[in-house]
Amino acid sequence: MLVFEAGRCSVQGPLTMTNVTKVLEESKALFQGPQIVVDLAAVTEVDSAALSLLLEWRRLAAADKRTIEYRNLPANLRTLADLYGVSELLPAS
Numbered sequence: 001m002l003v004f005e006a007g008r009c010s011v012q013g014p015l016t017m018t019n020v021t022k023v024l025e026e027s028k029a030l031f032q033g034p035q036i037v038v039d040l041a042a043v044t045e046v047d048s049a050a051l052s053l054l055l056e057w058r059r060l061a062a063a064d065k066r067t068i069e070y071r072n073l074p075a076n077l078r079t080l081a082d083l084y085g086v087s088e089l090l091p092a093s
Contacts, residue, residue, distance in 0.1 A: 001013055001019065001022070001023055001026065002023065002026050002027060002030060004030045007033050007035065007036075007037065008037045008038075008039060009027070009030060009031070009036065009037065009038045009039065010038075010039045010041070010042060011023070011038060011039065011040050011042065011043050012042040012043070012044075013042070013043070013044055013045075014043070014044050014045035014046070015040075015043055015045070015046050015047075015049070015050035015053060016045055016046065016047045016049055016050065017047060017049040020049040020050065020052065020053045023053060024053060024056060024057075027057065028060075031057070031060070031061070031066070031068075033066070034065075034066055034067070035066065035067045035068075035069070036057075036061060036066055036067065036068040036069070037068075037069050037071060038054075038057065038068065038069070038070050038071065039071045039072055040070060040071065040072050040073055040074060040077070041071070041072035043074050043077075046074055046076055046077045046080070047080075048080060048084075050077055050080075051077060051080045051081055051084065051086070054070060054077075054090055055086065055089060055090075058089060058090070070090055073090065
């Protein structure tokens with residue numbers, strides 16, 4: 001699900017209620033550097049749990065004085081963020 005190489009994390013497959021808890025636990029061991037880049041290009045499916053996961057990663061990064069950046073946010077995830085009014089909380093490029 002998470003592939004971590006050279007300070008960049010790639011998320012692959014679905015990010016839904018069925019697996020976000022597992023992904024969160026897996027990420028805690030991987031997100032160690034001062035800057036985290038999360039590439040979501042290979043995400044195949046999302047629901048509101050995926051949005052919650054990205055916000056939790058942001059909260060954890062801030063608590064640890066790290067920066068986090070999201071790349072290649074799926075369009076449907078952007079739509080959910082807009083719907084819930086949290087788009088500005090997801091630093092993306």
